[in-house]
Amino acid sequence: MENSYSGTLEQPLINPAATRTYGTLRSTLTVILQWALFIIMWVLFILWIGFIVLFPTNFFRQFLSKLFAITNSSFFGNSGSMLLLYGVPVVIIAFLGILYIEISPKEATKKKKFKSPQPRSWTFPVLIDGPFGVVSAAELVVIMLFIIYILGTMAAYVISDSKTIDQIRIRLPSYEKSLVMLEISGLRLGSVGLFCLGFLFLPVARGSILLRLIDIPFEHATKYHVWLGHVTMALFTAHGLCYLIAWGLEGRLLHEVIQWQPIGIANVPGEISLCAGLAMWVTSLRFVRERYFELFFYTHQLYIVFVVFLALHVGDFIFAIAAAGIFFFILDRFLRFCQSRRDVDLLSAKCLPCGTMELVISKPPSLCYNALSFVFIQIRNLSWLQWHPFSVSSSPYDGKQHLSILIKPLGKWTHELKNIVSMAGEQTQQQLAVGCPFKLNASVEGPYGHAEDYYLSYSNLILVAGGIGISPFVAILRDLLHRIEQGQFGLPKNVLLIWAVKKSTELYILDLVDAESICPEFTNKIRLEVQVHVTQESGPELEIGGIANGTHSLCNPDIKRKPMSSLVGTGNIIWAGIYLASSIVGFTVTMALTNTFYINHYENAPWWLKGLCFILCMVVGVAIFGGVAILLWNLWEFKTCEYQKKVDDRYESKQTVHTYSQQNVVVGNGMEKLVNPGNTHYGFRPNFKEIFGKVSNEWENVDIGVLVCGPQSLQASVAKECRSYNLRNSTNKTVFHFNSHSFDL
DSSP: OHHHHHHHHHSOSSOHHHHHHHHHHHHHHHHHHHHHHHHHHHHHHHHHHHHHHTTTSHHHHHHHHHHHHHHTTSSSHHHHHHHHHHTHHHHHHHHHHHHHHHHSOSOGGGSOOOSSOOOOGGGOEEEOSSTTOSEEHHHHHHHHHHHHHHHHHHHHHHHHHHHHHHTOSSOOOHHHHHHHHHHHHHHHHHHHHHHHHHHHTSTTOTTOHHHHHHTOOHHHHHHHHHHHHHHHHHHHHHHHHHHHHHHHHHTOHHHHHTOOOSSSOOHHHHHHHHHHHHHHHHHHSHHHHHHOHHHHHHHGGGHHHHHHHHHHHHOHHHHTTSHHHHHHHHHHHHHHHHHHTSOBOEEEEEEOTTSOEEEEEEOOTTOOOOTTOEEEEEETTTOSSOOEEEEBOSOGGGOSSEEEEEEOOOSHHHHHHHHHHHHHHTSOHHHHHHOOOOOOOEEEEEEESOSSOGGGGOSEEEEEEEGGGGHHHHHHHHHHHHHHHTTOSSOOSEEEEEEEESSGGGGGGGGGGOHHHHOTTGGGTOEEEEEEEETTOSSOOSOOSOOOSSOEEEEOTTSOOOOOOOSSSSOOHHHHHHHHHHHHHHHHHHHHHHHHHTGGGSTTOOHHHHHHHHHHHHHHIIIIIHHHHHHHHHHHHHHHHHHHHHHSOHHHHHHHHHHHHHTTSSOOHHHHHHOOGGGEEESSOOOHHHHHHHHHHHSTTOEEEEEEESOHHHHHHHHHHHHHHHHHOOSSOOEEEEEEOOOOO
16 A cells, blocks of 8 residues: 555656647647637628629618518617628627637737748739829729629619619609619719728728737838728719709709708708818818828817717718727727826936937836837827827837937927937936936837737848838837847848938937847858938948937936826737727617617607717717726736836836836947948948849758848838749749838828
8 A cells, every 4th residue: 555655645746648639639620710700700800892793783681671660669779780791700700700700819929930932912013103002902892893893883783773763653854863863972972982881991990809800010001091082082072962963953952952861961060060070071182182291180089070970961870880890980989088097107208319309217017018019199388189109119128117219300300309408408416316307297108019029920121211210110020139139039030230321420320229239249140231322422421339428417316207008009909809898798789779769759760860879879988887897907017017117126116217217327238230331332322123033042942031121112112022033933932022111101
């Protein structure tokens, strides 16, 4: 018995083979679940698109009539049918997307790398110099399908409506038939525009689950919003013109313009909505937006008028067609409002000789971001209304409790900020010792960006920056160096940085990389090459070295930190799901109660009243029911931060911020490594044809990720070379994958 007992004690408590088997089984089940979710989401998406495409057909109209008959006696009436067809699929996709993101691998380095170089539709530039800017092959396919949908739908409507008019028993004169056809065409244009509106608000929901699911960052999504905005407003404008022309020819223009019908379409709200939309459309045109940005920004707040009066114009069940996209935008807007109410401490501010500023912002340890993220900043000392986007220039590995951004003075707002930082930086050390006089009331939204560090999926990188476009690449270089120092696998082996600047003073920004401090032996582990082009100088005007003079730096490491909120951007996916679920429940309950105890008391309730109640129920569901979830989310975040403060080493945390904010006041080694007379060229721009040709010959038979951050002219030049080499490259099979990271509004 003794031997048997002792033998039992000597057996290992954990069986390694069983552990490996369990891990393999769990991984297999996770992959199966991912594929199942992926397939279900695609099926729902195809059904949703199918409901949109089939809308003008007689078959779908008959199906819709039967569905109306079924739902007419429910709490939601006919609007419930529209929500079921055009809202529920999107909501289900969002919930499945939350689960899909949660079970997906969190490490970007686990992303599959292609074994052999091959073009990819979403990184292959096809159109470059057209009105759409740089357009990839995948984007071109979507654009073509969208155009086909609009033209095909209008053609189907014209054919169907012409047959209907011809079948009218009472013969109409051709003139009157033309007027009737004109009004019906206006109706159809408005219908197609309403479906486009359903897509319009999805790209501008910055922290939307849907954008995170397809891994499209907000900076890219704004481009799609602009495209959809032009199409939507063109259709709505044509819709209004058709009616105005028909009414004018019939001699009843004034009578119809002032009509606010209780039953059916109300004209006056539609006119107000169209005027608000036209004001936003005109001021968003590029030549207006670039010259008068503030006019564009403030005019765009008319979207509230546009949406509310559109709901009054068409009523609840027609408005329900576009309600899903608007609901997701309201969700995101309220969440951003809650995040931006918190005052955030700027731990330090630094003004470099070139005028560029570096701000270090306090953040909670639970807030995650990656090296290609960006944030929106509001400085209340300067303006209570203006928000400006800036790329994050730090790596998540730089510290758990802060992130940094680079700001170059280019406009009135940034110049005023520079003056404040410079004046505060000139205070004496004695004043700083007594108490930091530098105090800015800041609010932060974000961070936003790609859900994963996708650049790690490339074994070779070309980073092309113009001016302050170097900011995200400073973050990438720091991130790579940290990962190399930690011994991570699957990292890029070759990195070429091409930077075009106007003045040599801007070269000091690269000292922020501080390569020698992060990874002293980085030259033995990664092939990092830097090419700098100073375009407006014929030769070096100052010694390229550290930043010993001209830097104003402010830091108060003893400040009681008020970090930014982690509600938006890469916030906790589970809490985001709870917020979404509670808001949907709130909308459903509120809508059911409103219809039961208010709307149904009218024998024939006005359409405009139903539309108003519909949109108010969406707002109440998000603000009240969703607001409870946000309150609990904030409490969870506070407790998590308090726990992290107890676990983390306070002294190390303070030293990290202090060192990070005070670097570059003395000569640094990082810049001496990255920038030197041998790789700095003066008086001309980069010759991308020559550079890409050389890289193609040296890095044969590889995929190369080309990341560009800079003005549109720079993006177009790089995209053109990528397309050119990909089309004619038949010898070494090197493929250049174009990726843009410029935020352009």
